[in-house]
Amino acid sequence: MTDQATHLGSIEDVEGARASVLLNEETNFGLSFVEGYGYRVGQIGSFVRIPLGYDDIFGVVSQVGARAAPQADEEIPSHGNKWMTVRFVGEAAQGEELTTGLSKYPTVGDDVHIVTKDELTRIYGEQNQSGQINIGTVVGSDQIPARVDLNKLVSRHAAILGSTGSGKSTTIAGLLHNLATSSAIESPRVLVLDIHGEYGAALRNSANVFTTNANSARHESELQIPYWALSFEELVDVAFGEIQGDRDRAALVEQVENKKKESFPEQDIQGIDQSDINVDTPIPFSIHKLWSELYKLVRSPHTESRDQSLNTVAYVTDEGGDPVDPGSVMNVRTPETRRHDQHAGVYVAKPDMNIGRQVDTLTYRLRDSRYDFLFRPGEWLPDENGAVERDLDELLESWVGHNSGISILDLSGIPSDILDTLVGALLRIVYNSLFWARNRAEGGKRRPLLVVLEEAHSYADDTGDGSAAESIQRIVKEGRKYGIGSMLVSQRPTEIDSTILSQCGTLFSMRMANSKDRASINSVVSDNMEGVLSSLPILQTGEAIIVGQGVKFPIRAQIDPPPADSRPESQDPPVISQDEGLGWNQEISNPEYDKVLEHWRKKDPNIPTDDTRGDE
Incomplete structure (x- = not known):
C-alpha cells in the first residue's frame, strides 16, 4: 500500500490541540477504498494519521467544510469547503501502541492520511488483551470490536447518559449480559439499583433479583432492608419524619441507643461488647x-399528672384490675385506655419529648404494608427482645457475594417519599461493609464491586443534598481506593450534581438533543473532545461516543444489544403492530379491568393467571 492511496491533504494551521487540514483537490467526501476496504472520508469522529518521521500522530475529525478553515482576515482560498478540523489525541512510534498526549506537534505542510483497518486495530488494541470486554463495534468499521477497560471502568467510575429512547437500558443489559457470560470473567460483582423494575425480567437467568413483590416462579427473592441496619438519621427520615428540636432529637437518640444496648445480650455478635x-x-x-x-x-x-412513666398509663381494666386490652406490640395495636378526666385522676400525656406527630407517623408506617420490606424484613425482623434469626452477613452475601455475581435490587415498589433515603442507606451499608473489610477476601480491594445507579438524576440532583447524594459523593471521591465503583445512568445529566458527574472517568454519551444536557457533558470532558461530542443529537439508537479512562481513545460505537430474551422492559409499546393483541389496529377482546385493578392494588405487573395461581 502506498502513502498516496491513503493521502487526504495537508495541515495548513495548528492551534493548541487542533489543526486545520486542507484536503487534496482529488479527495472526495464519501467512500474511499484502500486495499478492498471502504473508508468514509470526512466522518465526524473518524481518525486520521499524521506521519512525523518514525512516529505517527493520530487525531479525530471534529468538523468538516468551509467553517473548518482557519480564521483569517483575508478571504479563504478557492478550496472553499474542502477543509477538516482535526483534534489531536495521541501518538505512537512505528510498531508500538498508541499513547495519549503529544511529545511533538505537526506543522504546516505535514501530510494527513486515512487511518486503515490495520491502524484502527493498532489504535483500539488487539482482541486478546486481558482486562477488556467487548461492548459492540466501532461505527464505520464493523470488523473492529469496541472494547472498554474493566479496571478503569469500575475503579474510576462511569456514566451512561442519553435521552429517552437512546438505548441506555439496553446498553446496561448488554454489558451485564457480557459480564455474566464472558469466559474470561469467573465471578463478576455488580449491584444494580433498579428504580423502575426494568432489569428483573431481562436478567433473572443470570442475576439474583430482589423485589418487594417477589415470585418464586420468576426466580425472585424478597427485597429486605432491615431498619436496624440504617443510621440514626436515615431511621428518623423513614420512620418518624423530620424532628425539629435538638432536645427531642437527643432524647430519641438516647432511646434508640438504649434499645440497641438492651438487645445486645440477645445477639450472637462477635468482636464488640456493649460499650462499643x-x-x-x-x-x-x-x-x-x-x-x-x-x-x-x-x-x-x-394516672399521674407529672409522672409520665409507662407504669402510669390509664388502662381500661377488668374487675381484677388487669388491662382489658394492653395493645399488641408486634401488631402495632394501641392499648385501650380511659378518657381524659382530671376529676377521675386521668391526665393528658405531657412528656418532655414533643414528638407526638412523629410517633403518629411511625404508627402509620409500621401498619402500612408498603413498608414491610423495611419494618417487617422476614428473618431479619427482631422480636420484642431484639433477637433475630439471621444477621446482616447473610443479607450482604446474597447481595454482593453470591455465585452469579450480579444482583438487581428492584426499588420500584418502594414509596417515593423515602426513596432518596433508602438509596443512600443501601449505598452506605455496602460501602461501609466493603471499606472496613477491605483487607479480607470479601472486601472491595480483593474483589471490587460495581454499583449501577439507574435514573441517577432522581436522587443525585444538582443540589447535592440528601442521603443518596452524600453516599454517591463518598463513593466517587473515595471508592477507587477501596474497590467500589459506580456507574450512573441518566437522561438528564444537567440535573446531576456536578461534583458527582465530574468524577466519572468514562462517559458513554448517547443521543441527546437538549443543548443544556450536552453542555453539562462538554463541561466534564477535555476541551479537545467537544467537537467529537457535537454529533450527539444525531446518533442512532444504540450508538454511543465513549470517552475517558475506560478507553484508550474516543470510540463511536454501536453497542451490541443482549439476546432478545434478555432485554429490559424499556422498549416503546407499539401504537400500530402486526402482532396479535398489540396496538391500536387490533380488535379489543375480553377486556378484564378487574385484573387491572388487582394489579394496581397489589402493585405487581406479573400476577399469574387463574390457571397458574396454584403453582406459586
Whole structure:
C-alpha cells in the first residue's frame, strides 16, 4: 500500500490541540477504498494519521467544510469547503501502541492520511488483551470490536447518559449480559439499583433479583432492608419524619441507643461488647417495642399528672384490675385506655419529648404494608427482645457475594417519599461493609464491586443534598481506593450534581438533543473532545461516543444489544403492530379491568393467571 492511496491533504494551521487540514483537490467526501476496504472520508469522529518521521500522530475529525478553515482576515482560498478540523489525541512510534498526549506537534505542510483497518486495530488494541470486554463495534468499521477497560471502568467510575429512547437500558443489559457470560470473567460483582423494575425480567437467568413483590416462579427473592441496619438519621427520615428540636432529637437518640444496648445480650455478635455500641451501630433492636413505649409516653392518658412513666398509663381494666386490652406490640395495636378526666385522676400525656406527630407517623408506617420490606424484613425482623434469626452477613452475601455475581435490587415498589433515603442507606451499608473489610477476601480491594445507579438524576440532583447524594459523593471521591465503583445512568445529566458527574472517568454519551444536557457533558470532558461530542443529537439508537479512562481513545460505537430474551422492559409499546393483541389496529377482546385493578392494588405487573395461581 502506498502513502498516496491513503493521502487526504495537508495541515495548513495548528492551534493548541487542533489543526486545520486542507484536503487534496482529488479527495472526495464519501467512500474511499484502500486495499478492498471502504473508508468514509470526512466522518465526524473518524481518525486520521499524521506521519512525523518514525512516529505517527493520530487525531479525530471534529468538523468538516468551509467553517473548518482557519480564521483569517483575508478571504479563504478557492478550496472553499474542502477543509477538516482535526483534534489531536495521541501518538505512537512505528510498531508500538498508541499513547495519549503529544511529545511533538505537526506543522504546516505535514501530510494527513486515512487511518486503515490495520491502524484502527493498532489504535483500539488487539482482541486478546486481558482486562477488556467487548461492548459492540466501532461505527464505520464493523470488523473492529469496541472494547472498554474493566479496571478503569469500575475503579474510576462511569456514566451512561442519553435521552429517552437512546438505548441506555439496553446498553446496561448488554454489558451485564457480557459480564455474566464472558469466559474470561469467573465471578463478576455488580449491584444494580433498579428504580423502575426494568432489569428483573431481562436478567433473572443470570442475576439474583430482589423485589418487594417477589415470585418464586420468576426466580425472585424478597427485597429486605432491615431498619436496624440504617443510621440514626436515615431511621428518623423513614420512620418518624423530620424532628425539629435538638432536645427531642437527643432524647430519641438516647432511646434508640438504649434499645440497641438492651438487645445486645440477645445477639450472637462477635468482636464488640456493649460499650462499643452507639446509635449508628447496626445492632438489631425492636422498633415495635420502641413504638409501643413512645406511644404510651406521648399519646396515652396517665394516672399521674407529672409522672409520665409507662407504669402510669390509664388502662381500661377488668374487675381484677388487669388491662382489658394492653395493645399488641408486634401488631402495632394501641392499648385501650380511659378518657381524659382530671376529676377521675386521668391526665393528658405531657412528656418532655414533643414528638407526638412523629410517633403518629411511625404508627402509620409500621401498619402500612408498603413498608414491610423495611419494618417487617422476614428473618431479619427482631422480636420484642431484639433477637433475630439471621444477621446482616447473610443479607450482604446474597447481595454482593453470591455465585452469579450480579444482583438487581428492584426499588420500584418502594414509596417515593423515602426513596432518596433508602438509596443512600443501601449505598452506605455496602460501602461501609466493603471499606472496613477491605483487607479480607470479601472486601472491595480483593474483589471490587460495581454499583449501577439507574435514573441517577432522581436522587443525585444538582443540589447535592440528601442521603443518596452524600453516599454517591463518598463513593466517587473515595471508592477507587477501596474497590467500589459506580456507574450512573441518566437522561438528564444537567440535573446531576456536578461534583458527582465530574468524577466519572468514562462517559458513554448517547443521543441527546437538549443543548443544556450536552453542555453539562462538554463541561466534564477535555476541551479537545467537544467537537467529537457535537454529533450527539444525531446518533442512532444504540450508538454511543465513549470517552475517558475506560478507553484508550474516543470510540463511536454501536453497542451490541443482549439476546432478545434478555432485554429490559424499556422498549416503546407499539401504537400500530402486526402482532396479535398489540396496538391500536387490533380488535379489543375480553377486556378484564378487574385484573387491572388487582394489579394496581397489589402493585405487581406479573400476577399469574387463574390457571397458574396454584403453582406459586
